[in-house]
Amino acid sequence: MTYLEGAKDRYAKALVDHTRFGMREVHASPNDHGVFESDAFRSIPLLRKLHGKAIKQFGTSGGGNHFVEFGEVTLTAPHPELDLKPGSYVGLLSHSGSRGIGASIAQYYTKAAMAQCPLPKEAQQLAWLDLDTHLGMEYWIAMQLAGEYAAACHSDIHRRLIRAVGGRIMARVEHHHNFAWKEIHEGREIVVHRKGATPAGNGVVGYIPGSMVDKGYLVVGRGHAESLHSASHGAGRMHPRNAARRMWSPSEMKKVLTQHRVTLIGGSLEEAPMAYKRIAEVMAAQKELVDIIGTFQPRIVRMDG
Numbered sequence: 269m270t271y272l273e274g275a276k277d278r279y280a281k282a283l284v285d286h287t288r289f290g291m292r293e294v295h296a297s298p299n300d301h302g303v304f305e306s307d308a309f310r311s312i313p314l315l316r317k318l319h320g321k322a323i324k325q326f327g328t329s330g331g332g333n334h335f336v337e338f339g340e341v342t343l344t345a346p347h348p349e350l351d352l353k354p355g356s357y358v359g360l361l362s363h364s365g366s367r368g369i370g371a372s373i374a375q376y377y378t379k380a381a382m383a384q385c386p387l388p389k390e391a392q393q394l395a396w397l398d399l400d401t402h403l404g405m406e407y408w409i410a411m412q413l414a415g416e417y418a419a420a421c422h423s424d425i426h427r428r429l430i431r432a433v434g435g436r437i438m439a440r441v442e443h444h445h446n447f448a449w450k451e452i453h454e455g456r457e458i459v460v461h462r463k464g465a466t467p468a469g470n471g472v473v474g475y476i477p478g479s480m481v482d483k484g485y486l487v488v489g490r491g492h493a494e495s496l497h498s499a500s501h502g503a504g505r506m507h508p509r510n511a512a513r514r515m516w517s518p519s520e521m522k523k524v525l526t527q528h529r530v531t532l533i534g535g536s537l538e539e540a541p542m543a544y545k546r547i548a549e550v551m552a553a554q555k556e557l558v559d560i561i562g563t564f565q566p567r568i569v570r571m572d573g
Contacts, residue, residue, distance in 0.1 A: 272340060272358050272567050275433075276531065279338045279568050282432035283533055287336045287425065288328040289572035291368070295327055303420040308413045312406055314376050315413065318369045322417060327424035329364035331572040333539055335480070336362045336425060343562040347488060349473050350439040357438065359564050361484070362425050363477070365446070366414035373414055377407040399459075415444055441486065443467060443474050445501035453496060460496050468492070468499035468557050476558070478503045478547030480539065480569045481528035485551055486562035499557040503547040509538040516540050535571040 272279065288295060304323060309315045329336060341359035343352055366373075380403055381395035397404035419442055430437060445466040448459050466474050470491030476499065477484035484502075491497050507515060513536075521540045525532055528541075551560070 283570040286428040325367040334364040337569040339566040345561040366418040370414040466501040469497040479541035479544040481541040487558035507543040512543040534573040
């Protein structure tokens with residue numbers, strides 16, 4: 269029996285008491301954070317309007333495939349960024365984005381781009397904002413703030429849960445996906461948008477999850493030029509959400525969870541682990557992009573629902 273299994277009730281209670289999911293669930297007393305002092309909240313009209321919402325939703329998670337979970341980390345190789353010896357550790361993993369402010373930013377500037385680009389109706393979703401224009405630079409600043417806000421939310425979630433279980437942080441891995449970066453490739457600066465992908469530059473530590481029952485992988489990027497220093501951000505779905513609801517029953521999902529010794533709090537058939545690709549196959553397909561230095565096996569998973 270692992271330490272995590274021996275104290276399962278305490279960890280499960282911490283997840284119930286200290287996580288909030290969905291559009292309307294907020295903490296009664298949200299914590300302050302330096303991200304709210306950003307000049308962008310004062311200088312960009314849209315962000316001024318979103319400041320209050322950002323405070324209310326701070327440290328919460330969305331619905332869908334967003335989660336917070338405790339699990340077993342097995343580190344097989346050292347890395348200077350982690351400063352940990354190979355061995356077993358209790359891990360805490362959270363997956364969520366920039367909440368309502370990120371969605372509002374995307375909708376507002378997408379609409380603005382569509383109004384400016386004379387594209388046919390069937391191609392309007394390909395509209396763009398030039399970064400040399402005022403509106404384009406405004407969007408870039410707002411997007412960067414959304415990324416900083418998402419990272420701050422994760423930090424707050426981890427702070428509350430670690431305090432609740434009486435732990436301490438020994439190492440942290442934090443990285444974005446579904447985001448855009450300005451990077452130098454082949455001697456020129458370009459914007460790299462990684463949708464369903466995550467940075468895997470040379471020496472960059474990252475994490476590639478599987479499903480709520482499959483282990484995920486701690487990885488170090490190899491800086492592969494042809495992939496623009498990128499790797500998969502997860503196993504990815506094998507079946508869409510609507511199909512998953514039709515294909516399996518709650519009892520079938522419960523059986524799979526029991527077989528893998530995973531406790532699920534909340535969740536739905538849309539996120540059934542059977543709907544996801546096998547992470548081992550995904551990792552085998554990108555062995556040129558990353559080196560594996562450890563694994564994370566989920567044990568207690570908290571989701572919306």
